[in-house]
Amino acid sequence: MTRRVLRDLLPVVAVATGFVVAWKLLVVIGGYPTFILPPPEVVASRLVAAWRDGTIEPHVATTLTEILLGFLIGSGLALVTGYALARSRLAERLLSPYLVAAQATPILALAPLIALWFGTGLASKVIICSLIVFFPIAVATMVGVRSVDRQLLEVGRVYRATPLQVLTRLEIPGALPLIFGGIRVGATLAVIGAIIGEWAGGESGLGVLINLARGSLFDTPLLFATLLTIAALGVALYWLILLVEHQLVGERG
């Protein structure tokens, strides 16, 4: 077990080490000042200081709340819609063009409007997160449900399975690997959605901290520290989804 964990972690650690070394070399060879490209040790020190003095923590709490609510609402709606699209040609014909159009509209352009309509509080961020999460999960659900083995469904009919039994015993288990593919993408997009929502307005959140670090404090190390925190949030969510996926889907995932 320990050996397997080590085997999995070693490449990750090696790449991270290589990245930090290359970053440091770039700073040293390029002779860049801290306000253009801070060296990794300065960013690490700023990250620790910002956590210790309470600069980052409240912003993380805000962003995490937005992400979780937006992700839950967006993915819930996407699962229902994706299933409807998979099972109803009429629903697909009616909804698909609008879903694609909504997806093609830049969320960056929509965010200020959503902030205007719903205020700059939690609601607008949750809506933006939900919107950005919705499409990949809806499409993955539709494709996943359609990919369920038809012979299995036939067997279900032969044994007079109820629609609920078909859904819970055949369709959901069969579609789960693909659905989780969409959920993985959605989870990382939810992070982006929260940040975009905070850029459109708000008093707290990691997006607000980026604006403060860049636009008011000119604190480039804090900007990098915030970006690292956002990246860490995304990775943590992704791993959490992988963990759940592994429990539910196993080796099929």
Place this chain on the structure above:
Amino acid sequence: MGEIAVMPGRTRAALGPMRLRLALGAFVVVQLLVACGPAASGSPRLVASGSAAPPTPLTVGLGYIPSVQFAQFYLAQQAGYYRDGGLQVTFQNKIDPDLVTLVGQGTIDVGISDGTSVIPAVSQGIPVRYVATIYAQFPNVVYAKQASGIKTAGDLRGRKLGTPGKYGSSWIMLQALLSSAGLRPSDLDIELYPDFGQGAALAQGAVDAATGFINNEPVQLELSGTRSTVLRVDQAVPLPGNGLIAGTSAISSKATQLRAFIAATLRAMQEIEADPRKGLDAAIAAVPTLGQDRRTQLAILKATIGTWSSDYTAAHGAGAVDQAAWAKTVTFMASLSDSPISGTPPGVPQLIDTSLLPS
């Protein structure tokens, strides 16, 4: 081909194939990173000198959106004042935070920026200096409809005020204005409008007052037929308005060119003060869409011109930098609970450089 520089003392033959590949790979990666990286600060550039020399390129950063507020730059360009000064000027429009950083980096030679941005930037080690005052009066204001009954900063207590965010020059101005009346931001109901929708909110009655610019929102409100009240901060804390900033390396290496640029810009400002229509025409020539509403643009320009002079510049000349006002501002900004200044507040000599002003 010589020996591999990254591993002195060993010949290529002495290296095993794997180690050779690793060394070469590392060398290539570093070279690529350096080549793709941002430009280092203080990169040497050719500086032309002498009357026969070709004009020296000078990149000038203006505010984010081309506007009649930059009429003096457009006029100096079109009238050939920059060319006569041996300059080939190119304008770039940038938001303030980007502009300060790019000037510090050396990508932009000179730009117009908030004085209140220079202080936190210098405290973070960005090598910029404020070299000439353009807005001798601080342009950020709080304004309200006259019908609101707000006449002084003290009247803002308990009122609803719209502002883009709790940062930047408007936020500093608001805190300075409120402190002059013994108030704090918590004494007001502050609504945030990050996309600068506070003007529309005020017009619709969603807020009682808003932050804005003396040469923009209040002008538009008056033009729409609504009388306005404007609360200015200058009497309370003389905050430094927008001015020209330059990087310290540019000040050293392009002093002659920067002097010529400042002189040409101030000359254009004087001409526009004497005849605002000249500035309006220059702005419309540079930004044709401004010509769709000459009346509004002229009103904005006249309000802008009103901020270019103060008692201090009247006494010390156009572009003069009020060092005492800067010292007061540093003290005030350092005293704020959410001060944007990092570490020990910089001294005035670290913030301004008056050597480029006309003597």
